Amino acid sequence: MSPFLRFSTINKSFGGIHALRDVSLEIEGGVIVGLVGENGAGKSTLMNVLGGVLEPDSGEIHIEGTSYAPQSPRDATRWGVAFIHQELNLFTNLTVAENLFIDGFPTLPGLPFVDRRRVRRETEDALHSVQLEIAPGTRVETLSPGQRQLIEIVKALRRDARLIVFDEPTTSLTSKETEKLFGIIRGLKAAGKTIIFISHILNDVEELADFIVVLRDGQVQGHGPIGEFPINRMISLMVGRDIRNLYPERSAHDPGPVLLSVEKVSQPGIVRDIDLVVRSGEIVGVFGLMGSGRTELARIIFGLDPQRSGQIRLKDRTLSPGQIRERIEAGMAFVTEERREEGLVMDLSVQSNLVLVTLRSFLTRFGGLTKPGLIAMESEKIVEQLRIKTAGAGTTPVKSLSGGNQQKTVIGKWLLSRPDILILDEPTRGVDVGAKYEVHAIVQKLAENGAGVLMISSELDELIGTADRIVVMSRGELTGEFPRDSYEKELILAAAFRQSVVMSEETGAGGAV
Amino acid sequence: MITRNKVYNFALNQTTLLLFAALFVIFGSLAPRFLSPSSFQGILYASSTLGIMAVGITLVLLTGGIDLSLGSNMYLTGVFGHLLLNVVEVPVWIAIPGALMVGLAYGALNAVLVTRLKIVPFVATLGTLLMGRGLGLVITRSISIDFPDSLTGLRNVAFLGIRLPVMVMLAVMLLFHFVLTRTQFGRQMYAVGNNGEAAAKAGLRTTRIVAGAYVLCGLLASLAGVVAMTRLGRFNPNFAAGDELFAIAAAVLGGASLFGGIGVILPGTLLGALMIPMVRSGLVFVGVDIYRERMVMFAIVFLAVFIDSIRKEQMEKRERRTIMKVDVEGESR
Numbered sequence: 095m096s097p098f099l100r101f102s103t104i105n106k107s108f109g110g111i112h113a114l115r116d117v118s119l120e121i122e123g124g125v126i127v128g129l130v131g132e133n134g135a136g137k138s139t140l141m142n143v144l145g146g147v148l149e150p151d152s153g154e155i156h157i158e159g160t161s162y163a164p165q166s167p168r169d170a171t172r173w174g175v176a177f178i179h180q181e182l183n184l185f186t187n188l189t190v191a192e193n194l195f196i197d198g199f200p201t202l203p204g205l206p207f208v209d210r211r212r213v214r215r216e217t218e219d220a221l222h223s224v225q226l227e228i229a230p231g232t233r234v235e236t237l238s239p240g241q242r243q244l245i246e247i248v249k250a251l252r253r254d255a256r257l258i259v260f261d262e263p264t265t266s267l268t269s270k271e272t273e274k275l276f277g278i279i280r281g282l283k284a285a286g287k288t289i290i291f292i293s294h295i296l297n298d299v300e301e302l303a304d305f306i307v308v309l310r311d312g313q314v315q316g317h318g319p320i321g322e323f324p325i326n327r328m329i330s331l332m333v334g335r336d337i338r339n340l341y342p343e344r345s346a347h348d349p350g351p352v353l354l355s356v357e358k359v360s361q362p363g364i365v366r367d368i369d370l371v372v373r374s375g376e377i378v379g380v381f382g383l384m385g386s387g388r389t390e391l392a393r394i395i396f397g398l399d400p401q402r403s404g405q406i407r408l409k410d411r412t413l414s415p416g417q418i419r420e421r422i423e424a425g426m427a428f429v430t431e432e433r434r435e436e437g438l439v440m441d442l443s444v445q446s447n448l449v450l451v452t453l454r455s456f457l458t459r460f461g462g463l464t465k466p467g468l469i470a471m472e473s474e475k476i477v478e479q480l481r482i483k484t485a486g487a488g489t490t491p492v493k494s495l496s497g498g499n500q501q502k503t504v505i506g507k508w509l510l511s512r513p514d515i516l517i518l519d520e521p522t523r524g525v526d527v528g529a530k531y532e533v534h535a536i537v538q539k540l541a542e543n544g545a546g547v548l549m550i551s552s553e554l555d556e557l558i559g560t561a562d563r564i565v566v567m568s569r570g571e572l573t574g575e576f577p578r579d580s581y582e583k584e585l586i587l588a589a590a591f592r593q594s595v596v597m598s599e600e601t602g603a604g605g606a607v
Numbered sequence: 608m609i610t611r612n613k614v615y616n617f618a619l620n621q622t623t624l625l626l627f628a629a630l631f632v633i634f635g636s637l638a639p640r641f642l643s644p645s646s647f648q649g650i651l652y653a654s655s656t657l658g659i660m661a662v663g664i665t666l667v668l669l670t671g672g673i674d675l676s677l678g679s680n681m682y683l684t685g686v687f688g689h690l691l692l693n694v695v696e697v698p699v700w701i702a703i704p705g706a707l708m709v710g711l712a713y714g715a716l717n718a719v720l721v722t723r724l725k726i727v728p729f730v731a732t733l734g735t736l737l738m739g740r741g742l743g744l745v746i747t748r749s750i751s752i753d754f755p756d757s758l759t760g761l762r763n764v765a766f767l768g769i770r771l772p773v774m775v776m777l778a779v780m781l782l783f784h785f786v787l788t789r790t791q792f793g794r795q796m797y798a799v800g801n802n803g804e805a806a807a808k809a810g811l812r813t814t815r816i817v818a819g820a821y822v823l824c825g826l827l828a829s830l831a832g833v834v835a836m837t838r839l840g841r842f843n844p845n846f847a848a849g850d851e852l853f854a855i856a857a858a859v860l861g862g863a864s865l866f867g868g869i870g871v872i873l874p875g876t877l878l879g880a881l882m883i884p885m886v887r888s889g890l891v892f893v894g895v896d897i898y899r900e901r902m903v904m905f906a907i908v909f910l911a912v913f914i915d916s917i918r919k920e921q922m923e924k925r926e927r928r929t930i931m932k933v934d935v936e937g938e939s940r
Contacts, residue, residue: 183805185798186922187868197797197810199791207789235922439749 096159098123098288099257104153106139106312112149113307114312121305123158123256126279126289128303128320130296132332132554132587136312137292138539141259141553146170157257175257176250182242182390184234190245191217191230194252220248224278240271247278258282259290264298265385267342270276276302294383296325296591326584329591333554333583341559342535344578349562350374353546354426356395359404364390365570368404372515372546377537379561380550385589387570388550389431395548396428397421408515422451427508429501431519431550437504440493444484447471447492447503452510476506480536505536516540519550534560554586568592619921622914623862626907634889641892650884655772656838658880659831660854661861662783663824665876668858669787670820671800671867672721672728677851679739680713680825681832685842686743688833689752699757707829713739714825718818736851744844751843759840774833776880779827784872796820800867821904856908857883859915866919882907 097120106114114136121127131137142148146164155162157173164170170177179325184193191213199208200216217230224244234242243263250258260279264272279289279302288341293299299306306323308315308331315331316323356370365387372378382388393399395406397418400455406413408424430436449456449469456469470488477487480502484490492500501521508516518537522530535558541547551557555566558581566574566589576582618625634641662676667674684706691702713735720731764771787793799806799816807813835847861879864868870876886907890900 167808183802183808185801185805185868187797187801188794192794192798196795196806199794201791204789207785208791208794210789 096156097121100156101140102154102156104140104143104155105151105593106143106148107151114143117153117309117312117314119307119314119317120316121288121290123288124283124286125304126283126291126302127305127307128299129290129292129307129309129538130294130299130328130332131309131315132552135309135332138261139312141177141261141290141292144170144175144259166471171253171255174253174255175259176253176255177259177261178243178246178263179261180251182221182239182240182246184245186235187233189231189233190221190228190237193234193245194220194249218436222247222251223251225274238271240267240275243267243271243275244278247282251282255286255287259292261292262294262385263291264293264295270300281553294385294591296328299328329584329587333587338483341556342531342538344377344538344560344562347375349376350544353409354395355405355407355589357405357407359391359401359406361390361394361399361401363570364399365394368572370548370565370572372548374514374544374546375541376563377541377547377549377561379557379563379564380548380567381554381557381586381590382550382552382567384552385569386567386590388446388552388567389519390570391567392517392548394430396426396517398428422511425512425514427451427511427513427516429504429508429516429518429521431523433497433504433523437507438492439502441491443489444477444482444487444492445469445473446493448476448487448507448510451507457533472510473506476509479486480506480509481532482506496529498525498533501525501529502534502536505533509540513540513545515546515548517548517550520552521549522551522553522556530556554583558583558586566590615801619914619918622918623860623875623878623913626860626911627882629887630825630882630885634885634892638889638892638894641889646888646892650888651773652838653772653884653888654880655776656721656831656835657777657850657857657883658776658853659827659834660778660850660879661857661876661880662872663827663831664851664854664858665861665870665872666787666796666820666827667728667781667824668855668863668865669796669800669867670817672817672820673732673798673855673865674717674738674821674824674828675729675732675851675855676713676717676735676849677824677828677831678849679736679743680710680828681835681847681850682743682842682844683713683739684709684772684829684832685752685836685846686746688758688836689747689754689842692755692758693752699761702758703833706833707826710826710829710832711822712825713829714822717825718821721821722818724815734910735825740844740848747844749844751841753841754836758837762837772838775830775834779830780877787872792816792819797868800869802868853883856904856911860908860911864915864919865912866915869918906912 099121101117104114104117105112115138117136129137139148143150146166146169162173164173164175166558185196188196194217195213198246201207202209214230218379220229222228224247226244228237228241234245239244249260263275267275275293279291283289288535291299291302293527300320303320303474305317306320306328307317308328310332325423352373353373354372356368359368360366373503380388390399394401397413397416397420401415408421411424413421413424434440439450449472453464456465456472457463458465473487476482477484482499482502484495484499492503495503516537521537522533525533537547549557549561562578564576564581564586565572566576566586568590569592573592576586576587640646659903663677664674678935687709688702688706691705692699716730717735718736719725721728761771766774787796795806795811795816798809798811799813804812836842836884857879858863858870859878859879860874860882861870861877863875883904886904887900890903891897895903
């Protein structure tokens with residue numbers, strides 16, 4: 095008998111980078127499968143292939159022995175494959191009942207009017223099946239994230255879903271709601287549904303799943319019944335063993351005085367009690383999983399988002415919350431995660447982008463006109479220094495540059511402001527290997543000249559290769575700090591997962607965070 | 608328990624009612640004659656054209672769009688009404704449906720520009736606003752036109768003391784109230800305005816829904832044009848020019864959001880449509896210089912739009928994803 099779901103040698107690559115490599119997997123019907131892996135391990139690519147969002151380069155999927163090649167999310171729905179995403183697709187201005195029936199209301203016989211009584215009755219029944227005791231006429235905007243998720247589940251069930259994929263369903267739920275969700279997922283399993291459960295919270299996976307699949311670098315690293323996969327083994331499979339030497343040599347040295355200090359910074363629901371210092375000449379890495387609050391922390395430090403309490407100081411100056419200009423003047427720079435949306439004006443030239451922040455220093459004293467000659471000269475220096483490959487810095491729009499050269503342009507823009515503190519959020523995302531090395535070399539050079547660097551990354555290897563010290567964030571809090579001489583991948587990951595790990599005998603290291 | 612927060616939220620969600628009551632109290636206390644039955648009748652009669660336009664605008668606003676072309680649509684409707692009545696000399700019961708075809712075509716053009724050619728609604732309808740008036744002027748050579756008694760006589764038809772223009776407005780409002788609250792098309796308009804992408808993902812025919820809003824808005828605008836012609840009896844090249852702004856103001860005063868997805872016809876748009884002539888006649892009763900009327904009027908409109916923005920911001924704040932488990936922070940929901 096064929097298994098319920100079978101992936102056969104699925105391959106998918108994006109511009110030379112293999113997102114999925116020969117993924118073959120068989121999943122029996124009526125079980126809960128826990129799918130785990132680091133960020134970028136290929137989980138979402140695999141699920142997007144399953145959901146008809148992406149087409150694989152090669153390979154096949156079979157459902158109950160029949161070939162399944164969805165062209166669109168609607169195809170997937172028709173096949174009974176449903177997704178419960180973190181970002182929910184509900185209409186907040188409508189009622190619960192309307193959300194369930196929006197794609198086809200029952201009408202009164204012979205009239206164009208909605209049969210409200212029937213809608214209400216069927217909604218009540220559906221809500222009952224997930225033990226959600228709310229009125230069908232309740233507006234979705236008044237519901238908690240947990241309740242909304244249950245409504246998404248009800249929607250999936252109404253469309254006769256046979257396979258339901260949960261993508262990080264518990265991150266925004268309270269522990270009570272999580273418990274309830276687990277009860278419902280188990281109920282679905284008992285009713286014969288197949289569940290794929292993706293989560294970074296390994297405790298949840300352990301509690302719920304019957305089978306485990308571990309992905310790393312687009313490949314299946316291991317799969318089998320939960321009994322064979324204690325959390326330690328999941329983590330070590332996710333981490334892998336190969337250490338790639340992709341980073342410039344980082345020599346040990348003594349850091350200088352404190353430049354940036356973050357003291358007890360909190361913002362309800364976002365981050366709590368963050369204490370952090372960055373010294374002159376130091377590269378501090380911030381590691382955290384998606385949704386750990388790392389980007390939000392960077393935004394708060396740079397004054398883009400509000401903070402309710404705590405203090406941020408740059409050198410001796412206490413920064414007022416929300417004052418971005420003050421920060422830039424005091425010597426802070428922020429290379430954002432969203433290079434295209436927030437870091438660059440894509441249609442403008444390299445030159446125009448380079449002088450965005452410091453334009454005021456390129457103006458004539460009277461009249462405030464730009465000095466094109468000075469701008470060309472200064473940006474040429476940066477282009478040479480950072481080796482930005484462009485056909486002409488004054489004419490080439492940034493959008494025609496490669497990812498690496500775009501990122502160098504963003505960094506160059508801040509170099510012109512001569513920053514003392516540089517915050518980098520995912521500086522090498524979407525940047526190829528060679529340019530990655532160059533970006534890191536630039537950052538190191540900056541640190542050697544006395545700046546302090548705060549580098550956020552979801553690639554642990556990158557931080558281990560480049561940072562002097564790594565702090566770990568998880569669910570809005572700092573959960574660990576590791577100096578360079580005690581980098582231990584398993585321990586750092588464990589802190590990110592908020593997991594206590596007993597290390598294997600050979601390494602001898604042990605303990606919890 | 609009544610907290611400050613609750614009062615604040617109430618004020619935010621019941622803006623229309625509070626504004627309406629405030630205008631009532633202010634003008635009523637400053638000029639007691641404002642509260643007379645004849646004054647109310649006048650306001651109701653004056654709101655009829657605007658009310659019909661505002662219903663159309665509400666539909667378009669619900670989908671997250673805007674229509675600036677109503678005034679020219681009404682003018683062109685008048686021009687065709689004139690051609691049919693005065694030149695071809697067909698009876699009124701043929702001329703009116705004939706003139707309404709102008710609105711249908713106008714709305715369809717807007718719909719094509721917005722949904723097929725993907726032109727931003729603001730620009731698309733600004734374009735048809737200028738074009739429509741231009742076409743009308745070419746046809747009429749910008750002369751003023753009088754309508755025959757067969758049309759103007761309709762304004763005096765009354766039932767139970769309610770005159771025909773008011774009856775038409777109330778009928779339109781009742782009809783579209785039911786369309787919006789009780790039909791699939793109506794509910795799907797709210798869905799599209801709230802989250803267009805999710806609507807498409809849920810398999811809704813979003814293009815058709817948005818196009819429907821523009822077509823209906825065009826049709827309602829030309830109906831408003833017919834009502835205005837009936838009431839005024841004659842028209843000049845400035846007929847209905849700028850009225851679309853008052854109609855948008857009425858819809859927003861009535862609680863429709865410029866960001867889409869929020870708005871009701873009854874009581875919202877009705878109250879909004881009443882507020883505009885209420886301010887006008889109230890200012891007259893109070894004896895305010897009539898040249899200041901527009902300034903006062905748009906101060907009120909700005910207030911409504913401002914409140915709309917605050918409401919939007921509040922909603923986004925509520926939707927912002929939290930990272931930490933809420934019960935950890937001790938902030939109960």
